[in-house]
Amino acid sequence: DAGVTQSPTHLIKTRGQHVTLRCSPISGHKSVSWYQQVLGQGPQFIFQYYEKEERGRGNFPDRFSARQFPNYSSELNVNALLLGDSALYLCASSLEVRLNTEAFFGQGTRLTVV
């Protein structure tokens, strides 16, 4: 069975550009969460989507947005990129949103803003 898949694996963008990152959850999983992991730190929660609705949002500016599609895949969009947006962006999927439901992480997309 395929795990959580993210694309692209790496990309380089210029300040001011926008970027779209993609995530395909494990088959049957209906919840997708996005995290930002700056080098040397733990992942920081950005968004959670469940059944195509936003179920949670972390402390990130409005330049960050996301959506979930009918097939439960998800996109994370970041506008007006800043150098500080350089990070590993992780996607996690889970069957549902109950507290003790295990979340599985993808390998992430490494974004470099220059």
Next chain:
Amino acid sequence: GESVGLHLPTLSVQEGDNSIINCAYSNSASDYFIWYKQESGKGPQFIIDIRSNMDKRQGQRVTVLLNKTVKHLSLQIAATQPGDSAVYFCAEMMGAGKSTFGDGTTLTVKP
């Protein structure tokens, strides 16, 4: 009195020794905690979890201890192996897929 383990950003142990990784959490109302292992170039991987109504839980070679009084978690790894080398994070879980991660500890196992 009981001492609170210090969070160390790095820990180096000899292969075969036991490892103890400490973590302090912030929200006294947190009900569920997870330890993750993150290897280089990979996303975090679930190791073990514990609910706030427990103070100890054991898995294969790993044990998690929870002290709610001082808001402290520890992960004990028995007979540490080179494959255990990674960054370890504790996380407070607010819902499936919605976690607050602590500062990581980089574990290096010397052969």
